[in-house]
Amino acid sequence: MTHLAVDICGIHLKNPTILAAGILDETGKSMIEVAKAGAGAIVTKSVGREPRNGHPTPTIVELHDGLLNAMGLPNPGIDYFADEIKEAKKGGVPIIGSVFGGTEDEIASLAAQMSRCGVAAVELNLSCPHAKGFGAELGSTPEMVEVVCRRSKKGVSVPLFAKLTPNTSDIAALAVGAERGGADGIVAINTVKGMTIQPEARMPILANGIGGLSGPAIRPIGVRCVYEIFEAVKIPVIGVGGITSGMDALEYIMAGASAVQIGTAVWSEGLEVFSKTCKEMLRFMVENGFESVPEMVGVAHPGRH
Amino acid sequence: MYAIKEHLDETPSIRTIRFAGEMEAIPGQFVMVWVPGVDEFPMSLSYAGEGFGITYQVLGDGTKALGNKKPGEKIGIRGPYGKGFAIHGKKLLVVGGGTGMAPLGLFIEDAIEHKASVTAIVGARTTKELLFESRSTKAGAEVLITTDDGSGGFKGLATELANDLLAKKNFDMMYACGPEKMVVGLLDLAQSRSLGLQASLERFMKCGIGICDSCALDGKHVCRDGPVFSDRELRSFEQLGKTKLDLTGRKTPL
Numbered sequence: 001m002t003h004l005a006v007d008i009c010g011i012h013l014k015n016p017t018i019l020a021a022g023i024l025d026e027t028g029k030s031m032i033e034v035a036k037a038g039a040g041a042i043v044t045k046s047v048g049r050e051p052r053n054g055h056p057t058p059t060i061v062e063l064h065d066g067l068l069n070a071m072g073l074p075n076p077g078i079d080y081f082a083d084e085i086k087e088a089k090k091g092g093v094p095i096i097g098s099v100f101g102g103t104e105d106e107i108a109s110l111a112a113q114m115s116r117c118g119v120a121a122v123e124l125n126l127s128c129p130h131a132k133g134f135g136a137e138l139g140s141t142p143e144m145v146e147v148v149c150r151r152s153k154k155g156v157s158v159p160l161f162a163k164l165t166p167n168t169s170d171i172a173a174l175a176v177g178a179e180r181g182g183a184d185g186i187v188a189i190n191t192v193k194g195m196t197i198q199p200e201a202r203m204p205i206l207a208n209g210i211g212g213l214s215g216p217a218i219r220p221i222g223v224r225c226v227y228e229i230f231e232a233v234k235i236p237v238i239g240v241g242g243i244t245s246g247m248d249a250l251e252y253i254m255a256g257a258s259a260v261q262i263g264t265a266v267w268s269e270g271l272e273v274f275s276k277t278c279k280e281m282l283r284f285m286v287e288n289g290f291e292s293v294p295e296m297v298g299v300a301h302p303g304r305h
Numbered sequence: 306m307y308a309i310k311e312h313l314d315e316t317p318s319i320r321t322i323r324f325a326g327e328m329e330a331i332p333g334q335f336v337m338v339w340v341p342g343v344d345e346f347p348m349s350l351s352y353a354g355e356g357f358g359i360t361y362q363v364l365g366d367g368t369k370a371l372g373n374k375k376p377g378e379k380i381g382i383r384g385p386y387g388k389g390f391a392i393h394g395k396k397l398l399v400v401g402g403g404t405g406m407a408p409l410g411l412f413i414e415d416a417i418e419h420k421a422s423v424t425a426i427v428g429a430r431t432t433k434e435l436l437f438e439s440r441s442t443k444a445g446a447e448v449l450i451t452t453d454d455g456s457g458g459f460k461g462l463a464t465e466l467a468n469d470l471l472a473k474k475n476f477d478m479m480y481a482c483g484p485e486k487m488v489v490g491l492l493d494l495a496q497s498r499s500l501g502l503q504a505s506l507e508r509f510m511k512c513g514i515g516i517c518d519s520c521a522l523d524g525k526h527v528c529r530d531g532p533v534f535s536d537r538e539l540r541s542f543e544q545l546g547k548t549k550l551d552l553t554g555r556k557t558p559l
Contacts, residue, residue, distance in 0.1 A: 023516045026554040029524035045518070051553035057345035058337075060512045062383065071517060076554040200306045200379050201341035267516045 066215020230256025246280020394477020
């Protein structure tokens with residue numbers, strides 16, 4: 001019987017589509033709506049130690065093939081957020097808690113606190129490209145990624161995922177660092193650093209100037225990154241970046257992703273994107289003789305067809 | 306970006322900007338207004354089509370900067386976004402409080418063009434601050450005035466006047482925009498009279514396109530599921546009239 005269920009690091013997902021961090025996941029009730037819409041799991045907003053307003057507006061630019069955003073990690077702080085997670089869990093799908101921090105100590109203590117909030121896994125945001133001092137700096141070298149993962153792993157009782165930045169010359173090396181540090185899985189990619197300028201205003205549109213590009217425009221970058229990471233590490237990879245359809249998700253899976261995350265497509269497709277993606281994947285699997293998702297993971301690599 | 310065609314005073318504290326250009330929209334829909342270098346914020350459209358426009362009160366840095374813009378200067382506009390008001394039936398009651406009349410002025414014109422008869426309760430703090438009273442009359446609506454200080458029309462709340470009116474007259478649907486307390490009062494009234502209600506709500510909004518969760522209201526989003534909600538939706542909101550999210554995403558008293 002053809003089915004979409006997957007297990008990642010012991011977490012059972014009814015299907016491999018996961019809501020990506022930063023999209024409709026700052027309040028428990030919104031996450032319940034995403035669960036109802038069919039997502040297999042949900043990653044929360046990236047949460048820090050203290051409440052943050054995020055960047056001034058404009059924080060988003062709509063492009064024809066994606067979004068450029070500089071939300072600036074707005075979040076209510078982890079102490080407050082525990083209740084939102086408790087609420088979100090009523091949605092009945094695994095909740096993955098995303099945390100960011102300015103130092104390895106901070107992110108490790110946040111990861112530990114997050115793991116005590118009843119989440120199924122903790123995702124370290126080592127890759128936010130537009131909040132100075134948070135995320136991307138900590139995730140910019142394999143050595144830093146290794147140290148942060150090792151420190152975080154100690155206090156965390158659930159699987160630990162490292163979300164990596166594509167804004168580097170060698171993302172596979174970052175993934176190797178994460179694996180050495182004890183991460184149980186890799187999430188790739190976060191947004192790609194970018195900028196748009198409004199010529200009539202003679203200035204960047206985002207108040208922060210620089211933002212992160214997401215959506216279909218970055219899918220080939222994400223697929224390439226997952227492909228490279230899959231060859232470099234043994235731990236599972238979760239693919240994210242521009243997935244809007246079942247065929248897009250299959251690209252990532254065949255590049256080596258065990259599951260996928262969807263974010264920007266919630267804007268272009270609505271929450272129906274989760275059920276739509278699943279339906280399209282299932283149809284492809286039936287038509288092409290695959291019974292389960294794991295059979296397709298990494299098949300695009302030579303010798304694995 | 307759109308050049309400002311006209312910048313007009315509506316009341317001592319409320320002004321309208323009409324833009325050179327065209328934007329088709331359903332009354333009740335909103336746009337994100339970017340004042341370059343200052344801020345971006347949501348505003349309901351008060352005019353649609355050719356010479357579309359917004360009507361605002363200076364409340365913060367963004368609207369203050371907007372107030373200094375002269376005809377010919379350009380403003381960033383993206384949209385229209387969200388769900389607007391839907392004409393339902395032939396006899397419509399419209400209740401607008403303060404700047405809440407901004408989208409309702411446009412709705413009244415549209416509804417009358419579509420052969421509905423409209424009774425409008427226009428409320429404000431004081432007579433001078435009544436918005437779109439003459440615009441609504443000119444469109445063909447029967448306009449009833451209410452002011453907090455009694456300087457014009459009925460002295461008291463728009464909900465009280467609506468209550469009196471509903472005791473005497475039947476309507477097919479009620480429409481509202483204004484302070485959330487007023488919306489809550491009208492929702493109770495609509496329920497007791499078995500009358501439908503469509504009301505526009507306001508929350509902090511950052512993206513305007515349904516992804517950032519900053520305007521979340523019990524799992525729905527004012528930017529995409531609203532800003533106009535049905536009475537059934539309004540009744541399902543535990544946070545209605547009680548709390549809103551601050552910029553960090555924490556619930557705070559409204």
